[in-house]
Amino acid sequence: MSAREMRSEEEERWAAVVARDRSRESAFVYGVLSTGVYCRPGCSSRLPKRENVRFYDSTAAAAADGLRACKRCLPDGRDARAVEGTIRRLCRYMEARLQSHPEDALQLADLAARAQLSPAHLQRTFRAVVGVSPKQYVDGLRMERFKRSLQGGESNVTDAIFDAGYGSISRVYERAETQMGMTPMEFREGGAGVAVTYAAFETAMGLALVGATDRGLCFLQFGESEAELVERLREQYPRAVIAAMEPRSSAGFAGWIAALNGYLEGRAPDLRLPVHVRATAFQRMVWEYLQRMPAGTTQSYREVAEALGRPTAARAVARACASNVVALAIPCHRVVRGTGEVSGYRWGVERKRRLLEMERGNVAGRTDA
Ligand SMILES: [Zn+2]
The missing domain is CATH 3.40.10.10 (DNA Methylphosphotriester Repair Domain)
Structure with missing residues (x-):
């Protein structure tokens, strides 16, 4: 300001x-x-x-x-509730307004006037209560509306875009790429028509299953049996066409598995694999940040939230980590509790500990050499 x-x-x-x-x-x-x-x-x-x-x-x-x-x-006591009430009412207004006037840009100045706050104060308060800016909230509402109208199956993509109030078709495609990780055409009918191939393989950290589209990994998880892992893959992508990988049918796939094994056996500490998953704008921000963290380092949920400029979003960071379906390629194991204690890993605390030890050992080994 x-x-x-x-x-x-x-x-x-x-x-x-x-x-x-x-x-x-x-x-x-x-x-x-x-x-x-x-x-x-x-x-x-x-x-x-x-x-x-x-x-x-x-x-x-x-x-x-x-x-x-x-x-x-x-002034104390009532304050937090009153502010939250104001912001909640504003959210309901934004939703209703986009229903009746999808083309309305919902400018910050207009929203601020409605909430009787200054634009700068609305910006701060809205983020504190909702977790995103008013503009991001509007974008999210439009995207939800757009996805719903596609999933309804009635409208074609162009109609859906204009129903959602997007100004131009190219703009929605750009956004869909970042917000859903799939193009609108692919997303239609809940991802039907997207081909996912999978392969299970033994690693130094236990049995793993990799699922991939033609653009990257969409699934990497550890488990007890292949059947259990395939079941989890189907739950994650209920409408995709899921098939076992033909042995050696894809050079790229074989390369990814070699890279994963090299990493898990401690031979190649920097794992860089293409990831193709659906993500909200916030999840994407958290996941990309994790991918930039050097191997062998850890941060708390709060530290990640602060680094992203969202100091109050530690719990949302924790949720984004917990919703990760691509282990290792999105290294959520590098986020720990504020105490530094290794905890809360979808694939077992013991596995998280071993991953961190392996990464630290590697980094130490490189510096000694
Ligand atoms: Zn007074």
């Missing part, structure tokens, strides 16, 4: 305090430095001098500055 925008936000907040505007109660609190107390904009206490007033986005920020909650307007 520029200095000028900051000043105008302050001016506008001060005007709300002077007017004792209760409609702005969930938008901010103000602290009075001379009394050490912070209040909601609608508070009926005596109007402080302007030069003693500081504005805060949240009660937590005011408390962190050493201010106490006012006993008259009770």
Whole structure:
């Protein structure tokens, strides 16, 4: 935010305090430095001098500055719920608006006016409550609508795009590539027509099953038996055409398995394999980050969230890790609890520990050499 925008936000907040505007109660609190107390904009206490007033986005920020909650307007307690309520109502509005006016761009300024927050404050608050920006939320709603209309099977792809309110066809294809990992044509009827081939093989870490489309790995998991793993693959891609790999039918496939074995046996620490999976924008962001982490290093969910610029999204990072269906190629084993404790691995804590030891041993071995 520029200095000028900051000043105008302050001016506008001060005007709300002077007017004792209760409609702005969930938008901010103000602290009075001379009394050490912070209040909601609608508070009926005596109007402080302007030069003693500081504005805060949240009660937590005011408390962190050493201010106490006012006993008259009770700004703490109700604050979080009120803000959440405002944002939730705004989300419902956005959904309804896209139903009735799919072409509406839903600009930040209009949304902010509706929520009676400044655009900058809406941006921050929305992200804190929902986990994504208002624009990303709108994109997500459009994508959901688009997928639903394709899965309905009635409309053709072009109609579906215009129903969803996308401006141009090329734009939706670009987005679909990143948001679904499959093109709209492939996604139609729940991925029907997508061919997935698989092969099971023994590794240093146990039995594994690899599934792949013609564009990359869509499945890599460990298990007790091939039958169990194939079952899991079918659950993951219920409408795909799934078939066992013909032995040596694909040079690329054989190369991937050789790379995996080299990695699992500790001969090739840097595993780089093409991945072809469906992903939300957030999952994609987390997974790509994990792929950039050097082998042998670990981070906590919180550290990953912070590195992505989403410090409050540690739980969403944990969910993205837990929903990974391509072990190793998306190295979710490099994320650990804040305590550094090895925990929570879909394919067993013991296997996660061994993977990390193997990676660390390798990195150490390379530095010694
Ligand atoms: Zn007060």
